[in-house]
Amino acid sequence: MLKTKDLLGLENLTKKEIELILDTAINFKGVFTRSVKKVPALRGKTVVNLFYEPSTRTSKSFEVAAQRLSADVIDITTSMSSVVKGESLIDIGKTLEAMKADFVVIRHAMAGTPKILAENISAAVINAGDGFHEHPTQGLLDLYTIRENLDEIKGLKVVIVGDIGHSRVAKSNILALNKFGAKVTVVGPPTLIPDSIKEMGVDIEYNLKKALENADVVNILRIQLERQNKNLFPSLREYTALYKVTPEILKYAKKSVLIMHPGPMNRGIEISSEVVNLKNAVINEQVTNGIAIRMAILYLLAKANK
Amino acid sequence: MILGMGKYKIKKIILDSAKLNKIIERMAGEIIERNEDIENIALVGLQTRGVFLAKRISHIINKIENIQVPVGILDISLYRDDFATNTEMLLKQTDFPFSVDDKKIIIIDDVLYTGRSVRAAIECIMDFGRPKLIRLAVLIDRGHRELPIRADFVGRKFVTIPDKERISVKLAEVDELDQVLLLDKEINCSSNLVF
Numbered sequence: 001m002l003k004t005k006d007l008l009g010l011e012n013l014t015k016k017e018i019e020l021i022l023d024t025a026i027n028f029k030g031v032f033t034r035s036v037k038k039v040p041a042l043r044g045k046t047v048v049n050l051f052y053e054p055s056t057r058t059s060k061s062f063e064v065a066a067q068r069l070s071a072d073v074i075d076i077t078t079s080m081s082s083v084v085k086g087e088s089l090i091d092i093g094k095t096l097e098a099m100k101a102d103f104v105v106i107r108h109a110m111a112g113t114p115k116i117l118a119e120n121i122s123a124a125v126i127n128a129g130d131g132f133h134e135h136p137t138q139g140l141l142d143l144y145t146i147r148e149n150l151d152e153i154k155g156l157k158v159v160i161v162g163d164i165g166h167s168r169v170a171k172s173n174i175l176a177l178n179k180f181g182a183k184v185t186v187v188g189p190p191t192l193i194p195d196s197i198k199e200m201g202v203d204i205e206y207n208l209k210k211a212l213e214n215a216d217v218v219n220i221l222r223i224q225l226e227r228q229n230k231n232l233f234p235s236l237r238e239y240t241a242l243y244k245v246t247p248e249i250l251k252y253a254k255k256s257v258l259i260m261h262p263g264p265m266n267r268g269i270e271i272s273s274e275v276v277n278l279k280n281a282v283i284n285e286q287v288t289n290g291i292a293i294r295m296a297i298l299y300l301l302a303k304a305n306k
Numbered sequence: 307m308i309l310g311m312g313k314y315k316i317k318k319i320i321l322d323s324a325k326l327n328k329i330i331e332r333m334a335g336e337i338i339e340r341n342e343d344i345e346n347i348a349l350v351g352l353q354t355r356g357v358f359l360a361k362r363i364s365h366i367i368n369k370i371e372n373i374q375v376p377v378g379i380l381d382i383s384l385y386r387d388d389f390a391t392n393t394e395m396l397l398k399q400t401d402f403p404f405s406v407d408d409k410k411i412i413i414i415d416d417v418l419y420t421g422r423s424v425r426a427a428i429e430c431i432m433d434f435g436r437p438k439l440i441r442l443a444v445l446i447d448r449g450h451r452e453l454p455i456r457a458d459f460v461g462r463k464f465v466t467i468p469d470k471e472r473i474s475v476k477l478a479e480v481d482e483l484d485q486v487l488l489l490d491k492e493i494n495c496s497s498n499l500v501f
Contacts, residue, residue, distance in 0.1 A: 001395055020395065027381070027397040036433035039384035299384075303395050 002300040006118040006125040009134035010175040018176060022144050024296035025289070031068060032288070042069035042302055045102040050092070051128070052078045052108040057263055057287065058128050058137070062105045065294035074101070089113065093121040102305075103298060106130075124301040129168050137297060138262055139172025141290040143180065145282055146217055148289070149258050154181035159211050159253075161243060162221030162270055163192045163232075169262045170221060174200050187211035188243060191232040208243055215253040219260040220245050223270050236269060246272045256280060263287070314472055314489035320446075320464055321486035323478075329461040330359065333443055334366035336459050337412060344371055346438070348406075350378040352415045352427055353398040358479040359445060360414040378402035380413075385426035406435035412459070416475040418444040421455035446486060448473050464488070 002017055010018070031039055047066040049059050059075070066073045076092075083092065089108075096104055105126045106114050111133035118125035129135040147153055158177055164170045164186045177184050178201055185203040186193060193204055205211035212218065223239060233239050250257060259281040267273050275281060321329065341347050344367065351360030357379050364375045381398035413427050428440055443459035448466045466473060472489040476482075 024395075024397050027399065030400055031384075034433055035435050039433070040429070041384040041389060299397075300395060302389075303393060306390060306393065 002304045005301070005305055006114070006127075007136055007297055007301065008114050008118060008125065008127045010136045010139050010172050010179075011134070013136075013179075015179045018140065018143070018179060021140055021293065021296050021300060022147060024300060025140075025144055025292040028068075028295040028299070029289070029292040031295075032291070038068040038070055040070045041299060042066070042071040045069075045071040045298075045302060046074065046100060047071050047103040047105060047298065048074045048076060048096050048099075048101045048123075049128075050076050050078070050096070050104055050106045052083070052106070052113075053129070055107055055128070057290075058107065058135075059105075061137075061287070061290045062126075062128065062294050065291050065298060066103075068291070069295055069298055071102075071298065074099075089117060090120050093117050093123075097121045097123060103301065124305050126297060126301070131168065132166055132171070133168055134172045134175070135168040136172050137290065137294055138169045139176040140297075141286055141293040142169075142173050142219065142260060142262070143176045144289050144293055145260065145286050146182075146258065148285075149282060150216060153177065156182045156216040157185065157214055158182050158217040158219065159185045159187060159215045160219045160221065161186075161208065161211070161245060162188050163224055163227070164188055164197055164221070165192050165194045166224055166227060167221050170219075171200070173219060174202055185211050185215075189233045189239065208245075208249060209252045212249065212252040212257075215257055217258045217260065218245065218250070218253060219262075220271050222262065222264060223266055225266065225269075240269055244268070244270060244272060245275050247274050247278065250275065250278075258282060260286060313492050315492045316487050317471065317490040318488040319485060320473070320488050321462065323484040326445075326484045326486060329445065330362055331366055333445075333459050333461055334363045334370070337363065337443065338367060338371060340458075341410060343410070344373055344375065346408075346410050348376045348378060348402075348404050348409045348411055350380050350402070350411055350413050350427070350431060352413065352423060353379065353381040354480060355475050355477050356380075356413075356415040358477045359416060363414065363443075376404040378404065378411075380427055380430060382423055382426040382430060385430045387422055387426065400430070402434055406431060406437050408436070408438050411437045411440045413440060413442045414444075415442075416445045416477075417473050418442070418447045418455075418457050418460075419450060421451045421453040424455050425453050445475060446473050462486075 051059050063073050101123045103124045105128050107128040108130050111131035113130050114125050114127040160170050174184050185205055187205040261283045349360040351357035360377045364377050367375050379399055379401045381400045383397050441458040444457045445461040447460045447463045450468050470491050474487040474489055476485040478484050
């Protein structure tokens with residue numbers, strides 16, 4: 001039973017609640033192979049995609065998820081909306097409420113924005129990424145993908161590579177994996193790994209080979225090129241030399257290591273093209289699973305909010 | 307036993323195990339009799355007890371005709387017309403191990419009442435493809451239809467008093483024994499038969 005009105009993060013969900021979401025998603029994944037790839041469950045409901053940051057994957061994934069549940073979708077790209085005229089978040093929320101939106105899927109550069117919105121409107125708010133805080137549906141779909149491929153999450157060694165400090169994906173992953181008893185190691189240049197991440201109960205490593213030892217899963221984060229000008233590492237070339245995941249470096253991990261990437265990928269920077277093509281790379285499966293997870297979230301929140 | 311709103315007590319055992327199994331065998335026989343192209347048939351059991359009934363009927367057909375009739379599993383939750391009032395969150399499995407296209411589909415359920423579940427089931431099956439036809443087989447028809455739906459194969463007709471009586475089908479696979487009970491709504495639950 002999901003009891004929350006909104007999905008703001010994984011921090012406050014119990015293991016049981018997360019399991020319900022993952023189990024529900026299994027049934028929604030089955031819908032994709034039918035000749036009619038949708039079900040009528042959310043007919044008449046309205047989902048608003050409110051994205052203050054660019055996104056293709058997540059916003060389209062939510063759009064497809066809503067459509068496969070027969071809900072209607074309104075897409076608001078803030079750069080082309082009244083936001084540029086200075087309309088406040090709360091006022092936009094109130095406007096969407098007046099339009100009888102049932103769900104607002106929000107992405108924002110500032111952590112905590114979805115929470116403020118959720119406190120001010122009656123529609124269910126789903127966090128699609130807020131600053132460096134959380135990206136709960138990404139955490140859930142990664143967890144789903146790991147469970148689908150390796151069955152039991154407890155005891156797995158999961159290595160997250162790259163820009164941990166600026167990554168809400170890493171945080172939602174760590175929160176979810178911890179609840180399921182996986183052992184998480186983060187690895188990257190020291191400037192991209194805040195010391196405080198230790199408090200989340202992860203191991204910190206600066207050497208990729210050492211981090212990969214005995215790893216069951218490697219989750220490779222995107223190097224956010226737009227943050228390059230902050231000089232957090234000397235050069236892209238140095239980053240690539242030390243942290244690019246290649247078939248050679250993967251020899252240090254378990255042979256069957258599951259290779260994940262939340263996308264969009266910078267091929268040749270954090271991940272080599274050869275790795276993308278390996279048979280244990282599940283990057284496209286993550287995209288498919290993301291739709292199933294978002295369907296499960298929309299469905300369960302609709303049930304919880306009646 | 308809490309079923310929906312209020313408590314119910316057993317009023318009567320409608321079918322015991324022996325009778326129940328005879329009826330299932332008869333239904334399987336009727337399905338064979340009325341479908342000469344039995345190899346083109348697929349059964350679809352509605353979660354939960356319809357699935358077990360479908361499996362039993364398939365097993366009986368296999369014993370008589372030596373033909374394996376495939377059994378699909380269907381959870382109608384996503385197709386229900388009472389999404390606004392139904393709070394059940396858990397989805398059960400839906401799985402058709404065959405192509406629906408051009409198949410003769412027989413929906414199997416334990417109890418036929420308003421017909422709304424069957425409406426949902428038909429819509430869901432259509433989303434899997436275009437069957438040649440869809441028939442309906444139910445163990446108990448308790449009357450009081452709210453939609454123009456009728457069963458093609460009926461185990462036992464037993465008309466209940468709406469809002470007062472209920473039918474409870476118990477199958478050994480989930481309930482440890484085979485039995486069909488008539489339940490009665492009990493506002494004053496003093497009887498120790500309340501369960």
